[in-house]
Amino acid sequence: MKIAITGTHRVGKTTLAEKLHESFPNYDYYTEPYFELEEAGYIFPEIPTADDYLVQLEYSIKQIVQSDRNAIFDRCPIDLLAYIQATDTSQNLSSLFSKVQNMIDEIDLIVFVPIEVPDLISCSESDLPELRYQVNDILYDLISDFDIKTIEVKGSLSERIHQIQNKIHQIQS
Template identity: 50%
Template sequence: MRIAFTGSHRVGKTTLAEEIAESLPDHEFIIEPYLQLEEEGYLFSEIPTLEDYIEQFNFSVELLQNSDDKVIFDRCPLDLLAYIYAVGKKKNISALYEEMTTAIDEIDLLVFVPIEKVDVIFCQGFDLPNLRQKVNDILEEWIGDFSNEILEVSGTLEDRKKQVLDKLTNMKK
């Protein structure tokens, strides 16, 4: 099963994805493109630019296209395109949206981790809270456009983990 986590930054997405990876040891855990590119020597701007997000998007699409069947993605092309859209409003993203949609079709379960109404994770000024909210709003608008199994999680880490594991159990039936 291919599972991808999507959401803005500082919502608990990575922590949840790592917890699920521990519960599914037969699945490969793929860290987010930012960290992989950084390990490969890509130099990001202190505050990521449109070009930085496009690089991550392309890398994410490639990761998805070249992955096995049992994999957990800490981030996927959907959220990276939301960042591209949020920082580059004047950029025509229709071709990228189409590419993202094709890539997303390969995902069996898309787990959306939104900003909670009572925000459970403190976001400081250097965490770009306005960008975080913009990306969250874009994802909330786009998430219903896909035919994938989609799960929006909420609550504590344990609540979220249970929601994902219950969904996976129900999907196997």
């Protein structure tokens, strides 16, 4: 089973993905494309552009296509599509949407981590709070455009893990 964690920045995706991997240690774990690209030498500006998100989108797609067994992905192409849409309204998203749509069947479950009310994780000005909320809103729309099993998780880390475990058992039954 391939599981992709999706959500805007500063909602706890990485913490959730790492904890989920502890629950399913036989799954491969793929870190967020941003960090893998940065480690490989890609230099991101302080405020990434639509082109930077496009590079991450391509890398995310590559991660998913190249994985051949159970996997947990800390970030999803749908996230990156939302960031591209939020940072460049002139961008033609139809070809990117089609590219994501063509590979989305590789994913068995999307775990959507939205911004909760009240917001559980504070976001300083340097963390681009306006972009964060904009991407969160776009994600609600985008996720419904894809025909894929999705679970929206909320609450504490342990509550989120429990919700995902229940969904996985439901899918596998």
